[in-house]
Amino acid sequence: MDNAQVKELIRRYQEGITGPDEIAQLEYLLETGTIGLEAFHELGTIENQVHNLETGLPSQSLDDAFYTMLRDEIKKEQSLFERINVPRYQLLFRIAAAVLLVMSGIAIGHFLDRPQASDGQVHQLSEQVSELKEMMMLALLDKEEATERLKAVNLTQGMNEVSTKVTQALFRTLNNDENVNVRLAALEALTPYTGDERIREELVRSIGKQDSPLVQLALAELMAALQEKSSLDALQKILNNDRTPEAVKRKIEESILVMS
Amino acid sequence: MKSNPDLEALSDNTLMIQVRDGDLDKLSLLFERYKKPLYGFFYGMNKDAELSEDLVQNVFYRILRYRNVFRGDGDFRVWMFHIARNVRNDHFRKDKIKLKEPVERWNDKLQASEGPLDEAIRQDNMRMLSAALAILPEEKREVLLLSKFQNRNYRDIGEILGCSEGAVKVKVFRALQELKEVFFRLEKRM
Numbered sequence: 544m545d546n547a548q549v550k551e552l553i554r555r556y557q558e559g560i561t562g563p564d565e566i567a568q569l570e571y572l573l574e575t576g577t578i579g580l581e582a583f584h585e586l587g588t589i590e591n592q593v594h595n596l597e598t599g600l601p602s603q604s605l606d607d608a609f610y611t612m613l614r615d616e617i618k619k620e621q622s623l624f625e626r627i628n629v630p631r632y633q634l635l636f637r638i639a640a641a642v643l644l645v646m647s648g649i650a651i652g653h654f655l656d657r658p659q660a661s662d663g664q665v666h667q668l669s670e671q672v673s674e675l676k677e678m679m680m681l682a683l684l685d686k687e688e689a690t691e692r693l694k695a696v697n698l699t700q701g702m703n704e705v706s707t708k709v710t711q712a713l714f715r716t717l718n719n720d721e722n723v724n725v726r727l728a729a730l731e732a733l734t735p736y737t738g739d740e741r742i743r744e745e746l747v748r749s750i751g752k753q754d755s756p757l758v759q760l761a762l763a764e765l766m767a768a769l770q771e772k773s774s775l776d777a778l779q780k781i782l783n784n785d786r787t788p789e790a791v792k793r794k795i796e797e798s799i800l801v802m803s
Numbered sequence: 804m805k806s807n808p809d810l811e812a813l814s815d816n817t818l819m820i821q822v823r824d825g826d827l828d829k830l831s832l833l834f835e836r837y838k839k840p841l842y843g844f845f846y847g848m849n850k851d852a853e854l855s856e857d858l859v860q861n862v863f864y865r866i867l868r869y870r871n872v873f874r875g876d877g878d879f880r881v882w883m884f885h886i887a888r889n890v891r892n893d894h895f896r897k898d899k900i901k902l903k904e905p906v907e908r909w910n911d912k913l914q915a916s917e918g919p920l921d922e923a924i925r926q927d928n929m930r931m932l933s934a935a936l937a938i939l940p941e942e943k944r945e946v947l948l949l950s951k952f953q954n955r956n957y958r959d960i961g962e963i964l965g966c967s968e969g970a971v972k973v974k975v976f977r978a979l980q981e982l983k984e985v986f987f988r989l990e991k992r993m
Contacts, residue, residue: 573976586979592932593982594951598843605842605856609834609863616867617827659973785896 544568553582573749646672673702677709683754684712689722696728710736714745718752726758730765737769750777756791765800775799815879823870833879834863840952841887847948848891850937861890877962884949884963943978945954950975 544552549572555561556569572578580586650668676698683695696716699705716729736742746762753759759781766774778795781787787795815836819830838859845855865886866873873882936944949960957971964971 570973570976573972574967576969580972580975583976583979585982586976588977589932589983589986590947590950590955590975592929593936593947596847596929596933596936596951598846599852599855601838601842601859602852602858605838605946606858608856608860609838610831612864612867613827613834615828620825620827641924 544572549578553578554764556583556586608788639682643672643675643679646675673704674700679708680709683711684716687693689725692716692720692722692725693728696725696732705736710742710745714749717758718749723755723757726753726755727761730758730761737765743769743771744773747771747774747777750774751780756788759787760794763795763798767801770802772802775802806939816875819866819870819873819879819882820875822867823873827867829946830863830867833866835879838885841883844884844887844948844952845891847936847951848941848944854894858887858890860892862887862893878959880953881959881962884953888945888963931989932982932986935982935989938985938989939978941984943974943981946971946974947978947982 552561552569552572553566555565566680567577573580580590650672680695680698683691683698686692686695696713699709702709710733713729713733717726717733720726720729726778730746733742734747734766737746746765750759750762750766753762762774763778763781766778776800782792782795782799813832815833818829818833822833834975841859841862842855845858846852849855849858862883866883873879936947946960946964949963950957953959953963958968961968961971964974966974968993
């Protein structure tokens with residue numbers, strides 16, 4: 544379509560005599576950038592008027608609400624910062640870490656100095672280290688700060704075996720912790736033990752207890768990786784929930800497809 | 804709130820990055836910059852002053868809550884209007900409030916809000932345009948209001964709506980055509 548034809552088309556539009564096909568042609572020209580909206584003077588005038596429309600002003604109560612919210616958030620941040628910096632907690636953690644280090648050193652020392660040491664002795668020492676780690680982990684899981692609880696969950700990494708007490712604590716965290724990052728870390732910490740049927744069953748039960756889309760997604764992906772078909776009902780419930788975000792639904796549908 | 808010219812000059816993205824990095828006070832500057840356009844956007848969509856204020860507050864609440872995900876490589880306004888659309892959609896989804904009202908009801912509202920007939924023609928026209936805008940289907944009303952509050956930056960609007968710049972122009976074209984038709988329809992009934 545040459546310039547003259549385009550001009551003629553616009554003229555016909557402005558006279559109000561264009562048919563649907565010609566309107567479609569105009570839209571195509573607009574979409575491809577051949578013409579701009581400014582070519583339609585009358586519409587431009589209306590658009591200008593829309594831009595000049597008064598849309599009112601917010602009242603003082605919006606300011607009040609916003610600044611109250613901001614102050615609360617700043618206070619929360621400051622108090623979190625102060626708590627993290629309380630030397631008492633750091634000191635406790637450092638002492639616990641130091642004890643762990645010393646115990647590990649003793650264990651390694653025993654092992655190196657006494658190559659003839661029996662497997663039983665080495666096993667006994669490594670059990671002691673694991674027990675200490677577990678104790679630390681259980682103690683840290685009760686801390687108020689999310690960072691401490693994250694440390695606790697991460698302590699399970701590197702443990703070859705964990706006691707039922709630890710897995711129960713991890714499930715309590717996965718199902719109840721108020722912080723999504725801690726819950727996700729707990730799920731990650733439980734992943735190496737999914738060979739145990741009881742752990743898998745507990746994970747399936749956990750799906751229904753989650754309200755965070757991130758944790759729901761992570762669980763769905765894990766179920767797909769494990770091919771855990773017993774989780775299908777629980778995942779379907781999340782799909783049927785109106786509150787579940789569309790993006791999460793799509794991912795869960797993919798996971799369900801993988802298992803079907 | 805006292806204004807500081809140095810701070811006023813900082814770009815939106817710079818301020819938001821500072822907020823993200825812990826300087827939460829800087830959010831107040833962004834609030835001051837955008838409370839009116841956001842309020843205007845919501846009010847244009849809903850015609851409800853109290854609800855519009857609540858939605859503006861929710862936008863800033865989400866900005867504060869999700870500050871850590873702001874990467875700073877895009878335009879803050881685009882990000883903010885993304886949030887604004889989500890906040891509004893969530894509100895109506897949650898409360899299952901009807902988004903559309905029949906034309907007749909808007910005519911009633913228009914009549915109820917009309918002043919004496921001898922008011923200035925321009926004011927009448929603006930009121931009628933406002934009423935016509937309120938009657939438009941939601942997606943058409945939205946694209947026109949985004950054009951207003953994004954200063955016709957159709958590329959940015961495309962980013963907000965998830966479509967091309969050309970597609971936005973077509974949407975604006977269609978919305979303006981319908982607005983014109985509704986406007987004249989209302990005018991005939993006057």
